[in-house]
Amino acid sequence: MLSLLRASHIGPTAAVTFISFLLATSLWWEGPAFVIAFGIFLGQLLVGWSNDLNDYPDDLKHNRTVKPLVRGEITSKQLLRAIKICAPFALIFNLFGPLGIKGGLLYLFGVGMGVAYNFYFKSTLFSPLPYALAFAALVSSIVISTDRTPPIWLITCGTLLGVAAHFANVLKDIDQDLESKIKGLPQRLGKKVSRIICASLLIGTTLILHSLVGNTPLLVIGLIAAAITSIAPNSVIFKSLIITVIIDLILLLNAVDSELGSLVI
Numbered sequence: 001m002l003s004l005l006r007a008s009h010i011g012p013t014a015a016v017t018f019i020s021f022l023l024a025t026s027l028w029w030e031g032p033a034f035v036i037a038f039g040i041f042l043g044q045l046l047v048g049w050s051n052d053l054n055d056y057p058d059d060l061k062h063n064r065t066v067k068p069l070v071r072g073e074i075t076s077k078q079l080l081r082a083i084k085i086c087a088p089f090a091l092i093f094n095l096f097g098p099l100g101i102k103g104g105l106l107y108l109f110g111v112g113m114g115v116a117y118n119f120y121f122k123s124t125l126f127s128p129l130p131y132a133l134a135f136a137a138l139v140s141s142i143v144i145s146t147d148r149t150p151p152i153w154l155i156t157c158g159t160l161l162g163v164a165a166h167f168a169n170v171l172k173d174i175d176q177d178l179e180s181k182i183k184g185l186p187q188r189l190g191k192k193v194s195r196i197i198c199a200s201l202l203i204g205t206t207l208i209l210h211s212l213v214g215n216t217p218l219l220v221i222g223l224i225a226a227a228i229t230s231i232a233p234n235s236v237i238f239k240s241l242i243i244t245v246i247i248d249l250i251l252l253l254n255a256v257d258s259e260l261g262s263l264v265i
Contacts, residue, residue, distance in 0.1 A: 003065070003068040003073040003074045004049075004068075004074065004078075004079070004082055006068050007048065007049055007052045007067065007068045007069065007074060007080045008044065008045045008048035008052075009048040009051065009052075010048075010051055010224030011056065011198065012014060012044075012048070013045065013047075013048050014042050015140070016040065017037050017041040018037075019043075020036060020037050020138065020142065020254055021030075021033050021034070021036070021037035021213050022144050022249070023139065023142050023252075023253065023256060024036040024098075025147075026253055026256045026257050026260070027086035027142060027143065027148075027256065027260060028098060028106060028145075028146070032098035032117055033098075035097045035098050036097065036098050036099055036134075037144060037167070038093060038101065039090065039094040039097050039107070040094075040095035040107065041139070042090035042094075043083075043090050043094065043107060043108065043110070043111040043114075044091055044103055044111075044113075044114075045086050045090075046087060046111055046115065047111060047115060047118070049083050049086075050114075050115045050118045050119070051118045052067055052068075052069055052079065053069075053076060053080060053083070054118045054119055055067075055118075056070070056076060056252060058180050058182070060174055061250065062176050063138060066151055072080055076145050080221060082122040088182055089133040090108070090111070091108070094107050094108055095108070095189065098145055099141055099142070099144075099145045100144075100145050100218075100248065101151075102144050102145075103141040103144040105165050106137050106140060106141040106144060107136065107137060107138060107141035109133070109137050109265075110118055110133065110134035110135070110136075110137030110138050110141070111134070113129075113130035113131075113133045113134040113137070114130060114134050116130055117131065117134075119128035119183070122179075123181075123183055123184060123185055124183075124184065125185055125188065126185070127166065127170075127186070128162075128163045128166050128184075128185055129168070131162040131165060131166040132159045132162045132163050133162075134162060135157045135158040135159060135161055135162025135165070136158040136162065137157045137158075139157075139158040140154070140155055140158070146260075148260060150256055151259060151260070153208055153209075153212060153255070153259075154223070154252075154255075154256070156208060157205050157208055157209060157252060159246070160201045160202075160204055160205045160208075161201075161202075161205055161245070161248065163174045163197075163200050164201035164202050164205070164241075166186070167186050167194045167195075167197055167198040167201070168198050168229070168237070168241050169193055170184065170187065170194065171186070171191060171237065174186065174187055174190070174194070176192055192255065195229060195230045195231070195237070197226055197232045198230070199226050199228075199229045199230035200230075200242070202225075202226035202241070202244045202245075202248070203226045203227065205245065206219060206222040206223055206244065206248055206251070207219075207223075209248055209252055210222075210251060211253075212251075212258065212259060213251055213254040213255050213258055214253040215251065215254075218250060218251060220246050221243070222243075222247035222248060222251075224245050225241075225243040225244040225247065226238045226240070226244045228240040229244070
């Protein structure tokens with residue numbers, strides 16, 4: 001079980017689930033929020049597992065022993081079976097839970113984009129597109145579940161954070177990706193340009209959210225941390241990225257509470 005969780009890219013999976021829970025509690029109450037978060041967790045499992053399944057030959061080539069498949073802790077057959085078991089539960093929880101048919105379909109569209117990235121978009125010029133659509137779909141699906149229309153600023157921030165996450169995630173493996181002829185947009189642009197793009201997207205997100213809920217101390221911290229991602233070494237860039245994301249998350253939740261309010265049921 002632990003090996004399967006690690007194969008799902010448990011860090012990002014847990015982060016997306018937790019953020020979704022916090023966003024859901026801003027619009028619902030804790031009961032439905034837990035169900036929404038669990039459905040989103042199941043969807044993220046599918047994205048992470050399909051990523052490791054598809055990347056296994058390349059991970060083996062580069063000896064990425066942090067991955068359970070490469071370490072031999074699980075097999076491709078076991079991972080495929082886990083995907084087949086998880087998929088119907090992901091459908092049920094998202095379509096027939098608090099997200100509803102519209103919200104559930106939108107989130108599952110985002111999951112589909114994540115899987116499509118793993119099997120196709122990862123090596124194309126349009127590699128950021130699934131990230132942009134998936135993150136925008138995630139935040140929008142929770143708003144739609146309350147019969148509200150997602151505001152443009154929320155969709156925009158979701159899109160910007162998604163693309164920033166893509167560039168940041170690729171940075172650490174660019175050299176190995178190029179060796180394996182994986183040429184998404186970040187690999188084609190190179191490390192320097194990708195860092196600048198990542199920082200610019202994070203700065204843009206922080207400024208948009210600050211315009212909705214002014215908080216000068218958070219703005220300054222967020223902008224500094226975002227700017228550092230353009231010049232920092234690999235050992236620091238993800239720490240500064242995490243700081244910026246935390247700042248943006250605080251601002252985002254405050255903006256949702258201020259602009260949309262809570263749904264009383």
